Amino acid sequence: MKLFLRKIRPGVLLSMLFLCVFFTLFLFLPLFTVLREGLNFGVFLEIFRNHLYREGMWNALLISLTTTALVFLFSFPLALLYDQFEFPGKSACPVLMMAPMILPPFVGALEFQQILGHYGVLNSLLALFDLGPVDFLGGGGRFWSVCLIEALHLYPIAYLNLTTALANRDPALDEAARNLGIPAWQRFLHITLPLTKPGILAGGSIVLIWSFTELGTPLMFGFNTVTPVQVFNGITELGTNPAAYSLVIVMLLFSAVLYLAGKFLLGAPSTATAVKGIAGSGSRILTGARRFLPGLAFGLFTFLAVLPHLALILTAFSESWYRTILPLHYSLIHFQNALSDKLVAPSIANSLRYSVAATVLAVAAGFLAAFLSCRVRSRLSRLFDLAGMLPLMIPGIVLAVGFLGMSIRYEWASLLFDPVANPVLLIAAAYAIRRVPYVLRAAASGLEQTPEELENAARNSGAGPLRALWKITIPLIAANLLVGALFAFSFSMMEVSDSLILAQKAQFYPITKAIYELSQYLGSGPYVAAAFGVWAMAFLASSLLAASILLGRKIGALFRM
Amino acid sequence: MSCRLEFQNICKRYAGSAPVLQDLSLTVEPGELFFLLGPSGCGKSTLLRIAAGLIEPDSGRILADGKDIGALPPERRGMPMVFQSYALWPHMDVFENVAFGLKIRKMSAPEIRTRVESILEAVQMTPYIRRKITALSGGQQQRVALARALVLDPSVLLLDEPLSNLDAKLRDAMRTEIRRICKEKELTAVYVTHDRREALSMADRIAVLKFGQVRQCGTPREIYRMPRDRFTASFLGDVNFLTGCCLGREDTFCVFETEVGKLRAAPGWGDPPAPGETRTLMFRPESVRFDAAESEINSFSAQIRESWFLGEITQTSLAAGSFVFTANEQAAPDRAHGTGLRVRISPEHLVVLSPDPEED
Numbered sequence: 001m002k003l004f005l006r007k008i009r010p011g012v013l014l015s016m017l018f019l020c021v022f023f024t025l026f027l028f029l030p031l032f033t034v035l036r037e038g039l040n041f042g043v044f045l046e047i048f049r050n051h052l053y054r055e056g057m058w059n060a061l062l063i064s065l066t067t068t069a070l071v072f073l074f075s076f077p078l079a080l081l082y083d084q085f086e087f088p089g090k091s092a093c094p095v096l097m098m099a100p101m102i103l104p105p106f107v108g109a110l111e112f113q114q115i116l117g118h119y120g121v122l123n124s125l126l127a128l129f130d131l132g133p134v135d136f137l138g139g140g141g142r143f144w145s146v147c148l149i150e151a152l153h154l155y156p157i158a159y160l161n162l163t164t165a166l167a168n169r170d171p172a173l174d175e176a177a178r179n180l181g182i183p184a185w186q187r188f189l190h191i192t193l194p195l196t197k198p199g200i201l202a203g204g205s206i207v208l209i210w211s212f213t214e215l216g217t218p219l220m221f222g223f224n225t226v227t228p229v230q231v232f233n234g235i236t237e238l239g240t241n242p243a244a245y246s247l248v249i250v251m252l253l254f255s256a257v258l259y260l261a262g263k264f265l266l267g268a269p270s271t272a273t274a275v276k277g278i279a280g281s282g283s284r285i286l287t288g289a290r291r292f293l294p295g296l297a298f299g300l301f302t303f304l305a306v307l308p309h310l311a312l313i314l315t316a317f318s319e320s321w322y323r324t325i326l327p328l329h330y331s332l333i334h335f336q337n338a339l340s341d342k343l344v345a346p347s348i349a350n351s352l353r354y355s356v357a358a359t360v361l362a363v364a365a366g367f368l369a370a371f372l373s374c375r376v377r378s379r380l381s382r383l384f385d386l387a388g389m390l391p392l393m394i395p396g397i398v399l400a401v402g403f404l405g406m407s408i409r410y411e412w413a414s415l416l417f418d419p420v421a422n423p424v425l426l427i428a429a430a431y432a433i434r435r436v437p438y439v440l441r442a443a444a445s446g447l448e449q450t451p452e453e454l455e456n457a458a459r460n461s462g463a464g465p466l467r468a469l470w471k472i473t474i475p476l477i478a479a480n481l482l483v484g485a486l487f488a489f490s491f492s493m494m495e496v497s498d499s500l501i502l503a504q505k506a507q508f509y510p511i512t513k514a515i516y517e518l519s520q521y522l523g524s525g526p527y528v529a530a531a532f533g534v535w536a537m538a539f540l541a542s543s544l545l546a547a548s549i550l551l552g553r554k555i556g557a558l559f560r561m
Numbered sequence: 562m563s564c565r566l567e568f569q570n571i572c573k574r575y576a577g578s579a580p581v582l583q584d585l586s587l588t589v590e591p592g593e594l595f596f597l598l599g600p601s602g603c604g605k606s607t608l609l610r611i612a613a614g615l616i617e618p619d620s621g622r623i624l625a626d627g628k629d630i631g632a633l634p635p636e637r638r639g640m641p642m643v644f645q646s647y648a649l650w651p652h653m654d655v656f657e658n659v660a661f662g663l664k665i666r667k668m669s670a671p672e673i674r675t676r677v678e679s680i681l682e683a684v685q686m687t688p689y690i691r692r693k694i695t696a697l698s699g700g701q702q703q704r705v706a707l708a709r710a711l712v713l714d715p716s717v718l719l720l721d722e723p724l725s726n727l728d729a730k731l732r733d734a735m736r737t738e739i740r741r742i743c744k745e746k747e748l749t750a751v752y753v754t755h756d757r758r759e760a761l762s763m764a765d766r767i768a769v770l771k772f773g774q775v776r777q778c779g780t781p782r783e784i785y786r787m788p789r790d791r792f793t794a795s796f797l798g799d800v801n802f803l804t805g806c807c808l809g810r811e812d813t814f815c816v817f818e819t820e821v822g823k824l825r826a827a828p829g830w831g832d833p834p835a836p837g838e839t840r841t842l843m844f845r846p847e848s849v850r851f852d853a854a855e856s857e858i859n860s861f862s863a864q865i866r867e868s869w870f871l872g873e874i875t876q877t878s879l880a881a882g883s884f885v886f887t888a889n890e891q892a893a894p895d896r897a898h899g900t901g902l903r904v905r906i907s908p909e910h911l912v913v914l915s916p917d918p919e920e921d
Contacts, residue, residue: 451646451648453644453646453648454648454649454650456613456615456635456642456644456648457642457644457648457649457650457709458650458661459614459615459634459635459636460613460614460615460635460636460640460641460642461636461641461661461662461665461709461713462636462637462639462662462665462666462713463636463661463662463665464634464636465634467665471661472650475652476650476651476652
């Protein structure tokens with residue numbers, strides 16, 4: 001230990017100290033609190049005896065598996081098209097694929113009801129042909145709606161991971177198979193698919209856990225017999241009833257089992273993907289009318305995916321929208337109402353405040369963890385990398401409950417993380433810890449792609465460690481850091497689970513909770529919520545656009561973490 | 562400006578691996594172009610990085626003009642390095658890359674400009690001063706890397722296989738260029754390579770490394786003509802080995818009984834062989850003289866097994882009994898397979914090797 005302290009640079013030591021405090025306070029302590037409060041055999045027994053809780057778990061699991069299957073059904077063909085062919089409009093595809101992410105799925109759920117509801121667009125369309133009405137949202141329809149809306153929101157994550165895995169494989173491997181006369185589908189089955197396992201595992205586990213723990217969408221559809229909603233409903237009794245803690249532990253275990261099952265099924269990442277081809281991308285240039293087909297597929301799919309967004313915009317601009325395919329009259333009244341509502345302006349300021357603070361924290365922790373892992377390479381620094389990636393495995397709802405539990409359990413935490421009097425640090429920390437993996441992986445990928453020799457050359461030219469970091473490393477990985485920061489900020493702005501659970505007083509509501517509350521108003525509530533949703537969507541879209549302008553042609557890299 | 566660089570008892574071992582450097586000691590004289598030559602993994606780049614301060618040795622000292630610089634961080638050593646990958650910063654252009662070190666030293670803008678322009682002229686890169694690094698060819702990048710190191714007016718220049726990424730023609734041109742610049746500026750330069758031709762053609766002195774130890778250190782001629790052991794002999798070029806039993810001494814030579822008869826050999830390095838001792842002898846293919854007279858000492862009969870025309874030389878494989886060896890000959894006449902002839906190796910070119918520290 002003495003030798004370690006003697007050899008270690010002060011900057012590295014400070015970084016390690018910061019990360020120790022950060023992860024202990026924002027990750028391990030909330031987890032510990034949940035485990036401490038919820039590990040109660042009696043309560044577990046009660047939970048598993050209660051058929052509502054059992055049904056909730058089963059539904060959550062079914063939603064998760066179905067959503068993941070749908071996500072791959074959507075994203076795999078698109079990723080293959082993108083990888084295999086050169087076609088007009090290819091450069092716009094990464095941006096198109098991100099479009100669904102600018103709206104949280106629960107807002108999409110609000111508008112999905114406008115499309116599929118009893119008096120919605122689809123039934124109005126069917127009525128033209130004297131058909132229907134069909135109760136799309138009744139019975140199993142609600143389940144499928146939740147799965148579909150989540151899949152339409154989450155497929156970009158799988159798509160990004162798949163395209164990265166496909167791009168990383170050596171095209172010569174496919175060419176060798178082709179050269180041996182192996183037909184296309186066999187090549188896909190025996191060459192491409194095994195080589196994209198890392199992408200499937202990476203994208204699949206995020207989607208699986210995300211959809212398993214998604215709170216907003218089922219809540220919006222009134223699908224209450226799912227575990228996350230049951231936890232949300234149990235929050236108010238957190239001080240007296242440990243059921244919510246135990247439910248959260250069950251979710252945590254389920255998430256771990258789902259992740260491990262995925263890993264077991266997909267096996268270890270293929271080593272062949274580590275060898276990058278030198279023969280170029282290997283994508284084929286389509287000619288004639290066929291060259292427009294992939295672009296058309298991307299366009300059509302994106303249109304389907306952004307239907308809730310379009311419905312949101314139409315709802316926001318309509319006077320009212322009922323029993324018609326399109327609104328009959330348009331108006332700006334809901335926008336005016338949204339701006340004048342006492343919830344709206346403060347919620348924008350709150351979201352900005354929380355998200356900026358979360359981004360700063362996430363970028364600091366993510367970058368330092370990545371730097372220690374990629375450049376210092378001690379066992380301890382690898383532990384920071386592990387800790388930084390852990391929030392991907394841990395559902396947001398678990399940490400949110402953990403933070404609340406800390407504020408109830410520990411006096412010092414109630415001062416620091418007071419959900420009633422001042423939840424700024426509480427919400428920012430909850431947002432930040434879950435965004436660290438994005439920054440960490442983005443920064444790590446930048447550092448891995450930037451030869452350490454470049455920093456050595458700077459040191460060798462006379463620059464100290466900090467100057468080498470500032471002048472060489474940071475400019476070279478700036479795009480990666482920006483990507484991480486952008487993801488952290490955007491996802492924080494549209495965060496649902498933490499916002500719904502942790503923001504308890506109206507004056508502290510962030511945007512998502514304000515939209516949820518507005519949508520519950522009787523009368524014009526959903527319209528005002530839609531108008532506010534449009535504001536939020538425009539804001540996020542412009543931040544993505546700004547990033548694309550800032551990064552120029554590197555925008556593709558932005559979506560390939 | 563040049564400086565004397567000493568490595569004293571340097572040891573380095575990476576976690577979980579065999580020692581990279583084992584009690585290595587070397588001295589590089591002021592103004593010397595000193596080569597570290599050896600196969601991959603012999604520790605030559607590690608030694609260079611230790612000199613640059615990029616790697617910390619487990620033990621040992623590094624002295625520059627007698628001063629221990631082991632505790633100095635890389636940025637305070639004043640030993641710029643030309644990296645194998647060039648390590649040019651892609652977000653800066655040629656000028657910015659070369660000027661970086663001068664800016665760190667807080668020089669005035671006009672002085673920086675003057676020095677950068679002057680060094681770019683020396684490496685013939687003036688027309689590319691505002692070119693992006695990514696728009697340069699390998700050879701041009703190599704020149705910029707050299708300029709970035711030289712612009713700091715260093716007392717010691719470190720070069721880590723700087724030519725390994727260039728094609729053969731450019732490599733030849735750059736060898737001359739680097740040697741010219743080092744000599745013009747009277748730099749002490751430590752140059753790492755695994756290319757023996759590069760080392761032989763450029764070095765003032767060469768240290769041959771294996772398993773983190775210096776096997777031999779000397780001028781190119783010394784280590785080529787009189788290698789200490791089998792490893793050095795074969796690493797420096799094609800070689801023939803012959804085993805013989807020492808019969809005694811005649812004048813300055815040792816007499817050996819070998820399978821091709823009695824041969825006289827130069828005693829080489831280390832302890833001279835005692836009578837009755839078996840030693841390995843070595844000679845280079847180009848030392849073999851064809852069509853020797855029967856009366857000449859160190860001559861013996863051999864038969865041609867095969868020959869290959871290689872342009873400037875013809876390489877011939879010969880057999881004398883069970884002893885098979887190779888000979889190189891310029892302007893060789895055509896000789897048929899199985900032709901018998903008499904060859905000679907002069908005693909100066911037949912060298913007694915020291916026993917290897919380990920079995921090669």
